[in-house]
Amino acid sequence: MKFWPELIPSRRKISVRWSTGCSDNPSPWRWSANRTNRSSRSGGIPLSYLVNVKRQPGCEDVQLPQKMSELASGFDLYAAVAEPVTLQPGERSLIPTGIAIAMPPELEAQIRPRSGLAYKHGITCLNTPGTIDADYRGEIKVLLINLGQVPFTIERNERIAQMVFQTVPAVKLEVVDDLDDTARGAGGFGHTGTK
């Protein structure tokens, strides 16, 4: 497997890359379409990555994740449920998406709710944001919960959540006896009040 993280000079156009394997639409993986890179804002961090996507068996008809507008942060994820799943009020369910991914090690993917589902139906991700680790190769699943007042049914190929990629800094923990002082100190959990 190969990754293609790129450091792209300022003002250079990002090339368009296409994934393979999408049955009904050849273009959902156009992941960086002729946008001028703003590398001065990135501090030299690569602004584009290629993430490999693998369909799960029996999910050839399930839409691949896709951005619904050019500058959308997230790729919408589609439900790969074999049969419609009805969530009763207060009920939760792990919904398959029909895909697994492999991303560069400095990335994570966050699974976030869709605001429309949350606002209109009370459907959200229980563990938001869900964390997809760079070394995870299983099927991505979405833990949905119905916080609404009425049952909600999830159909196959319904857009249920979104996947946002983030960089994760390499961090090494070091145990010490004393921490540096700050004005806040140990104050937290609302110690500044509400107004």
Ligand SMILES: O=c1ccn([C@H]2C[C@H](O)[C@@H](COP(=O)(O)OP(=O)(O)OP(=O)(O)O)O2)c(=O)[nH]1
């Ligand atoms: O919404 C989610 C959250 C997680 N995962 C997958 C990918 C992730 O890499 C793995 C483990 O997630 P996490 O670390 O949040 O779970 P855990 O409860 O700590 O389990 P584990 O002990 O397996 O790490 O499960 C999903 O598919 N969807």
